[in-house]
Amino acid sequence: MAATMKDIARLTGLGLATISSYFNGGNVREKNRVKIEKAIEELHYEVNEVARGLKTNATKTIGVVIPELNNIFCAEIITGMEDILRSHGYATIVCDCRTDKKLEQEAVEFLIRRRVDGIINMPVDETGAHLKKFQKTGKPIVLIDRKIQGIPCDSVLVDNKKAAEDAMQLFIEKGHRKIGIIGGPEGIFTAEERLEGYYTALKKAGIPIKNSLVYHGDYTIQGGVRGLEELVRENPDMTAVFVTNYEMTMGAIIGVNELGIQIPEQLSMIGFDNLQFARACRPKLTIVSQPTDRIAKEIARIILEHLEKKEERSEEPFMEKLQTKIMEGKSVSILNR
């Protein structure tokens, strides 16, 4: 039969309160700690986290709801977070909602039934309707890369507007004026911020905006292929294109290859994310690079702070904004003006 806390108490001669305090992370004198750990080993005692969860009303489980696990930005962030959360004893249940609001809602319901201690979400439904019920539990929610009006919760995001402005700035400095953009889906926060950066940079440079140069993609590889094809077809005089996420960047490169366009002689390009992919492009692609590693660490830190109440946090939701940087390749030509 499995050993119980009582067996540990008997073997160590300590009170149950001390043993319980040990398992719940409370203060235990060093010599008692040593005794308890020796007893655990001798008795082959195993914590039943499930039973413990019922008593402490904490399951030590965090739900993560993301649009696409296949998306490299999501995968890298989850890898980083999961590592940290696990080292603090938290399991991570990952739900991929396939960029579908209904599936996202179902995933949250599922996590509520699972009594998760907190939810990390890169929301698809920007109204936040899917989070309302979980929010009532008072448990923490942390948003990745997006903000939601009306759901007061912490978020970690990158300065997407500036990211796009920087990329456009680089094109403009090198003499480009007919610059296309393969943007993300309308209604998605990051997509709108990046598009706004595009408009702002053009405005600052006094370049008129042309609708045919703006393609609204869907953050998928196929969307990138279609976007590149359409921009090229509609704008024979376009000299540069900015692609606003990794999957569409891969798609745009596929489009360029399949149309036989020479980069940067016939078209300059700046992509998004994934330095390794940029190196695998010929010529090497200039990209906007997001600090995925830091995003992962910050999200884990914030949710752990909430869960372990290490420090008093104000009620005011906390928004952390990280900066991107441009990694220059050889995909942007200098134009003679």
Place this chain on the structure above:
Amino acid sequence: MAATMKDIARLTGLGLATISSYFNGGNVREKNRVKIEKAIEELHYEVNEVARGLKTNATKTIGVVIPELNNIFCAEIITGMEDILRSHGYATIVCDCRTDKKLEQEAVEFLIRRRVDGIINMPVDETGAHLKKFQKTGKPIVLIDRKIQGIPCDSVLVDNKKAAEDAMQLFIEKGHRKIGIIGGPEGIFTAEERLEGYYTALKKAGIPIKNSLVYHGDYTIQGGVRGLEELVRENPDMTAVFVTNYEMTMGAIIGVNELGIQIPEQLSMIGFDNLQFARACRPKLTIVSQPTDRIAKEIARIILEHLEKKEERSEEPFMEKLQTKIMEGKSVSILNR
């Protein structure tokens, strides 16, 4: 206060046994089912899966232990599996062990404490030592892409030997004889199978084996870069190279770009996995393509069969072997013999 099963019994006038049977998936008359579901809605009753798990001794949770979530092959399989498992009410806890045996062991211990109902594992430790303790629980283990001697459990893998033979066959048919290989880590099942396919194809064609043409990589992008550089340096007469996983394929393409080698004029190449990346290469890369979607479906199907005991399975472990196929690009030249 939250509604209980007793409240449902009171409202419907049915016995607790019937209500309980409903929640545990037993047989309940249609008219009673309708009554219960109406009561659930009225009472806003919520299943507490955690409490339920303690009673039924099933947590409806499956642990997945993989070497790298960043690895596209792993990410695609998990995406596919998680979808199916969730639709059957199972949560998936994903642990990324960073290709580290010690972390892998810790991940399994963690899942044991979590009382998962089953484990899906792409093992790093090929002795299977990390699975021994879980195996004693009698709960199912399904292995992805690898076999372990001494742990009798089901596995789904691809015919890796034939995959490599097919790629080599293509090179040989087009007149190549000095063919390098960027293989995977020694001791890893898939890597050894792929290497064996390489040797078998050469032997069948009567081509002598040359040690300097065999590079033992580590399945990472950087490993692919180093492998390509070393093979090119050591073998000035090499005309073709076969790269045996996706990450190293991306690395080899980076190496080729950074050395300024022309594909296929100066070097022919066949890579592994990821059709989209192959399309993004210039020229389009010929690759060996694995049926990741089918692998994901098969693994989910097998573990659900075990968990839901839909059909009697023999005690004999079941090994499913899926076939790969070659997707031809333009990265293999025809040599004049």
